Structures are given as C-alpha cells and as structure tokens.
Amino acid sequence: MKTIEVVAAIIHHDGKILATQRGYGEFKDGWEFPGGKMEPGETAEDAIIREIKEELEVEIKPEKLLVTVDYDYPKFHLTMHCFISSIVSGHILLTEHEAAKWLLPSELETVDWLPADVEVAEKLKEYLAGKNH
C-alpha cells in the first residue's frame, strides 16, 4: 500500500484550537487539522508553514511536534506529523475549507473528525490538560 506523508497544524489562539472542515474530495465535510502533503526535499516544518499559508493565508510558527500518527485507510497508509503552532501574522481566510471552528479543549470531541484525527484530538486533550496543572 502506498504511504502518504502529511503535516497538520494544531493552531492555538486565546486558549482555543482551530478545526477546519474539508470542502472537497473523498473526505468532504470531515473535520481535520489544516495541512497537506509534504513535498520532496521539504522539512516537515517548511511544509506546514507552506500549507497553512496556502490554505488560511496566515504565517504560523510550528512550536512543538505533538504526535506523528500512522493510520491505514482502505486506499493508502497515512503518516501525519501534527505540530502545535501559533499564528505569527495575518488573518485567517479559508481558501479551501468550507468552515472553521475555534474549539475549547472541552469541545474537542464535538466535531466529526477524520478517522486518523480521533487519536490526535485525544492526545491533544491530554496534553492541554497536563499544561493546566
């Protein structure tokens, strides 16, 4: 099975986390962390900065790799590097997604995540809970 390597940004602002809804393709309407496929020769950090500029028109700073998830979809294997990130400049404009929501940590389970993201949302919740202690 082919593997695709993806980067995703867990963007935080004012204690909330950005979730975006896919506007096209096989997983249309599913919720995800914005991002996309790495390109040859790119580091994961370069890739996530590039993807977020393309999709949301903001500049981000990847601060911490929260988790790399591996997930078997029926047609491909996904390896996805998820970076906790902050916004450095710009205002969010959705160029590809159909919707976005800022979620409190307690609201992370309220959206219908893509299958691979369920584990990411759980890890994120644990991480954010730990930071409050």
Ligand SMILES: Nc1nc2c([nH]c(=O)n2[C@@H]2O[C@H](COP(=O)(O)OP(=O)(O)OP(=O)(O)O)[C@@H](O)[C@H]2O)c(=O)[nH]1
């Ligand atoms: N961006 C993103 N992709 C995810 C997440 N979870 C998940 O399973 N995926 C899957 O990872 C793949 C990422 O592809 P993409 O379509 O976002 O990437 P891209 O913008 O580079 O691709 P494209 O230009 O070919 O459409 C898709 O199959 C998508 O369903 C997630 O949280 N964020």
